Amino acid sequence: MYEATPSAADQEKALDHACRIVKSEAHEMKRCLDKGKTMDALKHALQFLNELRTGDLSPKFYYRLYMDSVNELQQLETVLIDDFQQDASKLTNLYECVQYAGSIIPRLYLLVTIGVVFIKCGLGSRKELLKDMVEMCRGVQHPLRGLFLRNYLLQSTRSLLPDVGDDDDDDGAVLVEPAEANGKCLKQDGTVADAIDFIIINFGEMNKLWVRMQHQGPSKEREKREKDRLELRILVGTNLVRLSQLESLTEEMYTREVLPCILEQVVSCRDPISQEYLMECVIQVFADDFHLATLNEFLAACGQLAPEVNVKNVLIALIDRLALYTTSSIEGEAARNTQNKMQLFEIFSEQAKDLIKNRPDMPMDDVVSLHVALVSLAVKCYPNRVDYANLSLLSLRTIIEEKGITTIEAFGKVGRELTKLLNIPIDEYKNAVRLSELSEFVALVNFFDYRGRCNTAAYIIANILDEETFLKTQDDVNVVFDLIAPLIRDQQDQPTDANESEDFVDEQNAVARMVHMIKADDVDNQYLLLNSARKVFGEGGKHRLKYTLPPIVFEIYRLVVSFIDQKDADPNWEAKVRKMFVCAMGSIGALVSTAELAELPLKLYLDGAAAANKVPFTDNHTVIYEFISKAMSILEDDVADSRDRVRCLHLTIGTLLATKHLPDENWQPLASQCALAAAKMFKKPDQVRSLISAATLYWNGKTIETMGEPMRNGKRVAEILRKAAKIANECLEPIVQQQLFIALIAAYTYYYEDKCPEINVEHIEQLVARTTDNAVQLDVSSEADALERQLSEAVKRLNLAKSEINGGVDDAPPPIDNSQL
DSSP, X not given: OOOOOOOHHHHHHHHHHHHHHHHHHHHHHHHHHHTTOHHHHHHHHHHHHGGGGOOSXXXXXXXXXXXXXXXXXXXXXXXXHHHHHHOGGGGTTHHHHHTTOSSHHHHHHHHHHHHHHHHHHTOSOHHHHHHHHHHHGGGOOOHHHHHHHHHHHHHHTTTTSOOOOTTSSGGGEEEOOGGGTTTOOOEEEOOHHHHHHHHHHHHHHHHHHHHHGGGSSOGGGHHHHHHHHHHHHHHHHHHHHHHHTOTTOOHHHIIIIIHHHHHHHHHHHXXXXXXXXXXXXXXXXXXXXXXXXXXXXXXXXXXXSOTTSOHHHHHHHHHHHHHHHHTOTTTHHHHHHHHHHHTHHHHHHHHHHHHHHHOTTOOHHHHHHHHHHHHHHHHHHOTTOHHHHHHHHHHHHHHHHHTTOOOBOTTSHHHHHHHHHXXXXXXXXXXXXXXXXXXXXXXXXXXXXXXXXXXHHHHHHHHHHHHTOOBOSHHHHHHHHHHTHHHHSOOTTOOXXXXXXXXXXXXXXXXXXXXXXXXXXXXXXXXXXXXXXHHHHTXXXXXXXXXXXXXXXXXXXXXXXXXXGGTTTOTTHHHHHHHHHHHHHHHHHHHHHTSOOSHHHHXXXXXXXXXXXXXXXXXXXXXXXXHHHHHHHHHHHTOOSHHHHHHHHHHHHHHHHHOOOOOHHHHHHHHHHHHHHXXXXXXXXXXXXXXXHHHTHHHHOOOTTTTTSOOOOHHHHHHHHHHHHHHHHTOOOHHHHHHHHHHHHHHHHHHHHTTOTTOOHHHHHHHHHHHHHHHHHSOSSXXXXXXXXXXXXXXHHHHHHHHHHTTTOOOSOOOOOGGGO
16 A cells, blocks of 8 residues: 655655755765765765655655755765875775665765766776666666656766767767876767767656656545656756757757657657657757758657647647747748748648547647647748638638537637637738738638627737838728728627727727828828728717717818818819818718717817818818808707816817908808807806907907908907906806906906007906905905915006006006005
8 A cells, every 4th residue: 555645744854854864974974085084985975865765755855855965975076086186096996886885776876976976087988887877777766766866867977978979089089188087098988879878768767767656656646746747847858958968969860869769758658748748848959950850750759649648739839949940030041941842831731630630529729729830830931822821721710610619709718719810910911901811811700709809800900000001092991991890880799888898999099090091192092091981980880980980080181281282283173172071071970960979079170160271272261161150050059068168169269260261251150159159158157258258259350351360349349348247247256256357357458458449448447446345355265365366467467558558657556455455
């Protein structure tokens, strides 16, 4: 019966006890070495090495004991080499003497240590010593102890392995420097073939020990043993690393000797964990040109692996490695020449097909991930062979259909792998229009659920923006709109609340940004592209229109302004300009009627008026009037919130002030409507401020009749300001009334400064006096203090204006005593 593994606490205690013995015996060993008592030192070494015989420690704890012991052996090795340099006779029989030690574990550790010393000192044949050491380690068949012993052998000899070809020296021998051989010139024999034999034997034995670990201990601890095995896999893999580091290893030797031995060991062990790990090790550690030379042999071995092995991972690792190699800048040319002869894609595609056929129970996410590697290979290594990528995509589509899969969740295992696959051509082509060459791309995207399709479409848009892919033709626009259809049209499986999510907003903003990538080579085609995009966006439903139509409108405005330069060159210039404005107006109308928006279309109408004001065409006054009147209509009928009304009215007044191409017959109704809208504001403070703003229309407004000069209608200005003052006087809140009076003082002073004849200083002074009296009535507060400062500044400005108008003679009353306010 197997004994249960001790607990972690018990192992910690056992490790602590063993480490104390190692430390104590190592100390005694060093004392003996200092006294020249080599045999006594070896006895103490045997004592602390005896601790490595324990079977109570797991690999993690055993590794700590192993490291402490090995570190002490390295010091023993150093001293023995120094002794040899002083007196070579001391070590002559040491190798044979150690073999009489009782326990095999400490005996073999010492034999390896002394064998390394002999090789470094040139005593005996290196070739024979290496062979002797690797063979005698067979004496330890306990998996854990044997693995660490052979690892010590491999680590100790890593710099001593012969690494010269058969033709590089005389009879395969190299000279040891006299300084290392006590003045003697000794020969060390061996070639890289001997190093290969040494490592291959050690690798085979370590793999057998590693595989055997699964059968050690009770069956209930099998899962724990598998975990321990995974922790020890690097010990076995280190052998392959050592092989790959041999500089004299040639492609021929690898093909003829190394890989067949490795594959034989891997296939014959029939252990899934070992097979998968070692196959991936081979892929990672050996050179890429070696893999190209032995591709068929390696793939043949993949077909002989145990059914439990995830061969998909092995194939993907090899495909990715060779794809990276063939696209590298340094060695890529030679690799591509080889790949053209071998047709890597066809080989791997056939291998993947056979694997999927022979393993019908392969999980779908594994099937997709295998195709991810194939598509990556096709796109990266064969950029001009679109048929290769299409072949992989068609293969995957066929498999999905055969399995009866209709919908793939975006965030499931299969969905994540499919996302990787679809992103590969998007990233590599760096031009979304080229995706139209992949006939199965859209079909695979359509297997996704709603969220998956949207994610792919958003990724395509992000690529267009990042790579600055301009859509120059109608075909380009059609291709991209087909690819991003889930973002611009309602979908049957779209959630009812999809438009309320943050993802929806981000995606629609991305679509809006993409509109600016529509750049035809001439104005006519640009307009046609924008108009076609407008029609497509018009099918997107009211929740999308507020994101997608505004950029269309802005692009039309930009286009029509840039079209001014071609006025004399195009006989149909005016008709085209008018058509562009009509298109923009229709798009804004959709925002009002379909999207049921107010402030956004109002602003777009005003922007249209500003754009029309820049374009010198015959009907521009009609277009300007139409845009502003529509904005006013929205203000009156659709803008309900009082703050929004104030803001929109100020925007409208500002736009009307900026125009100078309206005849008086168009301008007067618009200005009157602004004044009327100001007086109809819900709150009296808003009425006052809006009227003050509207008054500027009659002073600074420009029409065709004024020939670009301000109209200076002081009478109308005075009427509006008197109305504003009357409303301000009706306000009951002292603080608010004071704010409005100060605003009126500033407005009156402005027109007085600008020499408006209807504004007289006596009226302003009366308003100042009224405001000053009100200030005395205010309660002490921070707001009252702020208003006091504003009033003081307003009075200063008035006094300065009077001084300038009166030619420096100020007949104004003395300054207000602020302390009395």
